[in-house]
Amino acid sequence: MEVAPLSCPGSPDAAPCGLLCLPPVRRKALLLFAMLFLCLYLFYAGSCASLHPGVLLQGPEDSKGRAGLLARLLLLRPPLEVPQDRTPSPEPPDEADYPEPREPGPLSSFYNGAGSRKLPQALIIGVKKGGTRALLEFLRVHPDIRAVGAEPHFFDRNYDKGFSWYRDLMPRTLDGQITMEKTPSYFVTKEAPARISAMAKDAKLIVVVRDPVTRAISDYTQTLSKRPDIPTFENLTFKNRTTGLIDTSWSAIQIGIYAKHLENWLQYFPMNQILFVSGERLITDPSGELGRVQDFLGLKRIITDKHFYFNKTKGFPCLKKAEGSSKPHCLGKTKGRTHPNIDQEVVQRLREFYRPFNLKFYQMTGHNFGWD
Numbered sequence: 001m002e003v004a005p006l007s008c009p010g011s012p013d014a015a016p017c018g019l020l021c022l023p024p025v026r027r028k029a030l031l032l033f034a035m036l037f038l039c040l041y042l043f044y045a046g047s048c049a050s051l052h053p054g055v056l057l058q059g060p061e062d063s064k065g066r067a068g069l070l071a072r073l074l075l076l077r078p079p080l081e082v083p084q085d086r087t088p089s090p091e092p093p094d095e096a097d098y099p100e101p102r103e104p105g106p107l108s109s110f111y112n113g114a115g116s117r118k119l120p121q122a123l124i125i126g127v128k129k130g131g132t133r134a135l136l137e138f139l140r141v142h143p144d145i146r147a148v149g150a151e152p153h154f155f156d157r158n159y160d161k162g163f164s165w166y167r168d169l170m171p172r173t174l175d176g177q178i179t180m181e182k183t184p185s186y187f188v189t190k191e192a193p194a195r196i197s198a199m200a201k202d203a204k205l206i207v208v209v210r211d212p213v214t215r216a217i218s219d220y221t222q223t224l225s226k227r228p229d230i231p232t233f234e235n236l237t238f239k240n241r242t243t244g245l246i247d248t249s250w251s252a253i254q255i256g257i258y259a260k261h262l263e264n265w266l267q268y269f270p271m272n273q274i275l276f277v278s279g280e281r282l283i284t285d286p287s288g289e290l291g292r293v294q295d296f297l298g299l300k301r302i303i304t305d306k307h308f309y310f311n312k313t314k315g316f317p318c319l320k321k322a323e324g325s326s327k328p329h330c331l332g333k334t335k336g337r338t339h340p341n342i343d344q345e346v347v348q349r350l351r352e353f354y355r356p357f358n359l360k361f362y363q364m365t366g367h368n369f370g371w372d
């Protein structure tokens with residue numbers, strides 16, 4: 001059978017011919033552009049939405065990263081901000097490096113739409129400045145864990161928004177995958193244990209704990225970085241410096257009284273549903289701590305020492321490959337700040353203050369964290 005040759009306008013036997021009428025070079029360029037457009041869309045709206053948002057959409061430290069910008073320009077989609085009603089309440093400023101992934105578009109749902117959003121089965125509930133971000137970022141490497149990047153603050157600030165608001169923040173998971181979130185303020189929120197128990201009595205809770213004195217200094221360092229005019233750590237520590245009376249109403253001090261907060265949780269959860277991760281060991285032996293966490297979550301030990309390297313410049317362990325990326329990944333510059341020098345007498349006084357609470361905490365957890 002003979003096939004009639006395609007022709008172009010202007011030729012004697014003109015018939016519609018579309019793309020084929022273009023000169024071959026232009027045709028190729030157009031095809032290439034269309035493919036690039038499609039690839040970028042799938043990459044950006046599909047897989048990127050499920051990745052650590054800082055890695056690909058924005059780059060860990062750069063909220064106007066090239067990939068995100070290019071994708072936004074090409075796709076003419078709205079800027080990265082999520083709609084108001086889906087945005088968790090104001091984040092602790094440190095978490096700005098880890099914004100919420102955008103709601104996936106229709107094409108990415110097709111591409112990435114398997115599974116469904118579920119309420120979390122496991123939560124990192126604390127403690128602030130304990131190393132919670134490091135733990136979450138490390139856990140996200142596990143193929144059976146899907147975690148929301150930003151802190152939802154549902155059980156403290158956003159509870160009135162309801163469970164469907166909360167569920168919609170979660171990434172999609174397949175059967176057998178665990179949905180997780182981290183909000184360190186839950187540990188010190190009076191209402192949080194009852195509320196989490198109402199969601200799931202069998203929820204698994206993880207608390208990253210760190211020497212309460214260093215934790216308090218870290219907390220203060222964070223505040224100081226945002227508000228350089230605050231009083232000194234030494235001044236804030238005491239109600240009365242002469243008598244040495246500690247100001248336990250200062251949150252930087254209060255958060256570290258772990259035994260007191262834990263009592264509240266034990267009213268609603270048995271001890272075997274709570275795992276305590278050492279913030280110190282998370283730095284010196286990340287794979288060891290990650291091994292315990294994977295066991296606790298009932299997961300295969302997939303994250304091992306092969307996943308980490310020690311970055312001398314950062315002074316912390318980093319991931320050889322971040323979730324969904326082939327590049328090494330350290331936490332952002334808001335993690336691992338240099339602490340100001342604190343008067344050693346004050347540090348000593350704080351150690352004395354915390355000692356009985358620490359001992360009580362060791363008893364309750366059956367684990368000596370070695371802070372004393």
Ligand SMILES: Nc1ncnc2c1ncn2[C@@H]1O[C@H](COP(=O)(O)OS(=O)(=O)O)[C@@H](OP(=O)(O)O)[C@H]1O
Nearest residue numbers: 094128129130131132133134218316317335336337
């Ligand atoms: N791998 C790695 N990289 C960087 N930082 C690490 C890491 N592991 C633990 N840490 C420690 O985490 C501290 C911050 O704790 P959080 O992530 O819980 O802080 S926050 O409450 O979410 O703001 C942070 O505290 P500071 O050193 O005081 O900044 C770190 O000491």
